[in-house]
Amino acid sequence: MDTFSNLIGGEWTEGPGITENINPSNTDDVIGRYAQGDAAQANAAIAAAKAAAPSWARTNVMVRHNILKAAAAEIFARAKELGDLLAREEGKTLAEGIGEAGRAGQIFDFFAGECLRLAGEKVPSIRPGVEIEITREPMGVVGMITPWNFPIAIPAWKIAPALCYGNTIVIKPAELVPGCAWALADILKRAGLPDGVLNLVMGKGSVVGEAILSSPDVDAVTFTGSVATGKHVAMKCAEHMRKVQLEMGGKNPLVILDDADLDIAVDCAVNGAFFSTGQRCTASSRLIVTEGIHDRFVEATIAKLQSLSVDDARKDGTHIGPVVDAKQLDTDMNYIEIGRGEDGARLAWGGERLNRATPGFYLQPALFTETSNDMRINREEIFGPVATVLRVKDYDEALAVANDTRFGLSSGICTTSLKYASHFKRNAEAGMVMVNLPTAGVDPHVPFGGRKGSSYGPREQGRYAAEFYTTVKTAYQLA
Ligand code: ADP
Numbered sequence: 038m039d040t041f042s043n044l045i046g047g048e049w050t051e052g053p054g055i056t057e058n059i060n061p062s063n064t065d066d067v068i069g070r071y072a073q074g075d076a077a078q079a080n081a082a083i084a085a086a087k088a089a090a091p092s093w094a095r096t097n098v099m100v101r102h103n104i105l106k107a108a109a110a111e112i113f114a115r116a117k118e119l120g121d122l123l124a125r126e127e128g129k130t131l132a133e134g135i136g137e138a139g140r141a142g143q144i145f146d147f148f149a150g151e152c153l154r155l156a157g158e159k160v161p162s163i164r165p166g167v168e169i170e171i172t173r174e175p176m177g178v179v180g181m182i183t184p185w186n187f188p189i190a191i192p193a194w195k196i197a198p199a200l201c202y203g204n205t206i207v208i209k210p211a212e213l214v215p216g217c218a219w220a221l222a223d224i225l226k227r228a229g230l231p232d233g234v235l236n237l238v239m240g241k242g243s244v245v246g247e248a249i250l251s252s253p254d255v256d257a258v259t260f261t262g263s264v265a266t267g268k269h270v271a272m273k274c275a276e277h278m279r280k281v282q283l284e285m286g287g288k289n290p291l292v293i294l295d296d297a298d299l300d301i302a303v304d305c306a307v308n309g310a311f312f313s314t315g316q317r318c319t320a321s322s323r324l325i326v327t328e329g330i331h332d333r334f335v336e337a338t339i340a341k342l343q344s345l346s347v348d349d350a351r352k353d354g355t356h357i358g359p360v361v362d363a364k365q366l367d368t369d370m371n372y373i374e375i376g377r378g379e380d381g382a383r384l385a386w387g388g389e390r391l392n393r394a395t396p397g398f399y400l401q402p403a404l405f406t407e408t409s410n411d412m413r414i415n416r417e418e419i420f421g422p423v424a425t426v427l428r429v430k431d432y433d434e435a436l437a438v439a440n441d442t443r444f445g446l447s448s449g450i451c452t453t454s455l456k457y458a459s460h461f462k463r464n465a466e467a468g469m470v471m472v473n474l475p476t477a478g479v480d481p482h483v484p485f486g487g488r489k490g491s492s493y494g495p496r497e498q499g500r501y502a503a504e505f506y507t508t509v510k511t512a513y514q515l516a
Contacts, residue, residue, distance in 0.1 A: 040070045041215065043078060043239055044222045046085030047232025052078060052240065058216055061128040061359045062349040063395035068126055071215040074240035079207065079248035082236035086178040086205040087254050089233030094175045094203040096231075098152045105149035105197060107228035108221075112142035112193075119189060119220060124350040126216045127188050128358040128398070129313045131351045141193035141221070143481045144498070148197035151500065155202075168514050173507035175203035176280060177256035180249040182242065182270065184262040185361055186316045186420075188214035192221055194481070195259050196235065198502035200225075207236045207255070209246050211262075213362055215239040242266065253277060259497075259505065260284070261318075264418070264490060271493060282494035282505045284318065284486060286418040287446035289476040290439035291321035292461065294432060295329035297451035301473050302330070303337045305451055309475035310424035311342070311402040314358055316365070318491070319447040319469070319477035323415055324426045325435045331428050335406055339386045342402055348393050360398040360421055366390075369400055369421030376405045376414040376423070383407050388423070410438050418444070432457050440466045445488030447476040468492060 042049040052072030060066035074082075112119065120135030129137070157172035181195045192210060199206050210218035222237040238245050249255055250273035257280040260270045267285040274281035291309055293302045309321030326334050350358030360366040373388040388403035402422040408415055414425055429435045439448055448465035451473055452458055458472045468487035469479065479485055484496035495504035 038067060038070055041072065041219045043072045043074050043082070044226065044235065044237040045078060045082045046088075046236065047226070050078065054240070056212065058126055058214075060125050060397075061361050062125070062351065062397040065396060066125070068122070068216055071219065071239050074238040074245045076244060076248040078240075079209070079238050079245045080252065082207045082238045083178060083249070083252045083254050085233035086207050086236050089231060090175070090177050090205045093205050093231065093234045096203070098155060101201060101203075102149050102152040104225070104228045104230055105145050105152060105200060108224050109142045109145035109149055111224050111228065112138060112145060116142065119217065121351060122216050122220065123188050124358065126214045127185060128350045128361050129316075130355050130358050133313055134350070137187060137190045140481055141189045144190070144193045145197045147482050147499075148201040151198075151201050162513065166516050168516050170512045170514075172510050172512070173202070173503060174510055176506060176508055177204060178254060179204045179206050179506065180255040180258040181206060181208040182246050182249065182258070182260045182262065183208065183210050183218065185211035185213040186313070186318070188217035189221065191261050192218045194485075194498050196221065196225070198506050200230070200234070202503060202506040204506055205234045207238060207249055209238050209240065209242070209249060212239070212241060250274070255279065257281070257505065267493070280494070280505065282497065284492050284497065285490065286420075286444055287318045287320065287487065287491055288323060288416070288418055288442045288444045289319055289321050289447045289449070289467070290323045290325050290442070291449040291451070291476055292435045292439055293324065293326045293330060293334055294435065294450070294452040294454065294457060295327045296453045297330060298453060298473070299330065299333060299337055302334060302451040303341050305449060305473065305475045306338055306424070307341050307345070309449065309477050311345070311357055311422045313477070314360055315402070315422035315424070316361060316420055317477045319479070321449060321476040322419065322424050323410075323439075324424055325429055325438050326426055327429055327431060327435060331426075335385060335426060338404065342386050342404065345402070347391055347399055347401060349395060349397065357402060357422060360400050363398060365421060366398040366400060369419060369423060372414055372417070372419045372421070372423055373403050376403075376408070376412070376425070379408065379412045379414065381407050381409065382412060382414070382425075385426075410441055416442070436461065436464060443490040446491040447471060447487070449474065449476040468496070
């Protein structure tokens with residue numbers, strides 16, 4: 038079986054430990070053996086990134102462009118194979134995996150272009166004979182801690198802008214999905230990235246992640262993951278007065294009004310709530326439905342759920358793959374029990390553990406109806422294929438319920454009314470708003486991020502990524 042090492046200072050380096058990457062669709066299938074780094078390896082990676090930073094910051098933009106472009110080209114060429122690896126290690130369907138790999142390619146492509154569009158400003162001073170230049174400079178060494186649910190897209194949307202704007206990197210991917218991050222590191226190394234510019238240290242959050250957070254030589258940290266770990270990351274960064282960017286959870290509402298197109302509403306709900314096994318921070322976990330369409334919507338949604346196949350992620354015809362691991366499955370089952378125990382709530386569909394041909398973490402999507410917004414299943418992020426329906430009187434109540442959450446990542450509405458669509462776009466307390474579209478599923482070239490407890494710090498993706506990956510310099514000169 039193949040063994041995969043960490044990349045430190047341009048050298049593939051075995052870890053002090055090793056871990057098996059397991060397929061959640063078939064726990065007998067071991068994808069590979071991956072290095073598990075320790076604090077010493079993390080520190081060596083940080084030192085390598087620090088040493089490489091000055092020259093990478095000055096690298097000709099055409100060189101950066103060529104490397105990012107070559108990486109994009111290889112990702113596109115290998116999208117099927119990378120998508121298969123992704124589906125095998127994370128459990129989203131093959132089609133979703135290939136789509137995500139393609140998206141990683143698009144992100145590298147976008148930032149390859151951005152390398153050639155870097156610019157500053159020259160402005161007149163209020164003092165005679167003085168010229169002012171405003172420029173952006175790289176942050177330096179960026180620490181990246183990534184989650185398991187988008188194993189290639191999230192590393193890509195942190196690595197590509199970091200490199201474009203001249204930073205060096207130490208990345209620690211989630212323990213469950215080292216394969217895609219390793220593949221990206223390998224692609225970038227072969228694309229000609231100089232030694233030490235990108236360092237990959239796989240391993241535990243409490244060991245490698247903690248070492249990144251504790252190092253005075255890391256200039257900025259970007260994190261995607263849970264709220265609890267995100268808070269810890271922010272506190273550690275405050276200790277070092279270090280720039281930080283956090284993307285965390287969601288409890289995203291999808292409002293369905295009486296005047297909605299029922300087919301669009303059901304598609305948005307089922308896709309948003311259950312595709313990718315509901316394991317997206319942008320998943321529509323609260324379906325807020327007005328009275329006039331409520332019963333028709335619930336009936337049609339259940340009919341659609343009945344037609345979906347939950348099975349091996351890489352099997353033809355699978356709509357929903359397994360839950361990522363035993364721990365997440367326990368969490369999901371636990372919340373389903375909590376929901377069943379709530380006064381009034383009804384488990385209208387699913388929620389059963391499923392057996393398939395191979396041992397895997399299969400769970401039937403669960404839909405609760407007659408829920409209220411104060412129930413735990415409506416307050417806490419579950420991160421699985423579990424959604425609730427909340428019955429509301431009218432648009433005003435729907436909007437109030439949609440915003441009554443400590444999260445604020447993505448908010449959706451299904452309506453044919455221009456008035457309500459426009460009002461919702463202005464008044465939804467979220468970083469992203471979707472009209473007649475699922476709450477999940479975003480473009481790669483525009484800002485991504487949320488409000489309230491969902492995000493902290495500057496936005497990711499598109500040109501807005503520069504806010505995090507650069508620092509502004511204002512230079513004055515007597516001409
Ligand atoms: P999840 O529940 O989705 O695994 P986490 O927030 O625990 O979310 O994990 C997201 C990332 O944070 C992973 O790469 C994980 O290893 C890392 N992580 C977990 N704990 C820590 C920690 N104490 N310090 C730094 N990173 C951590």
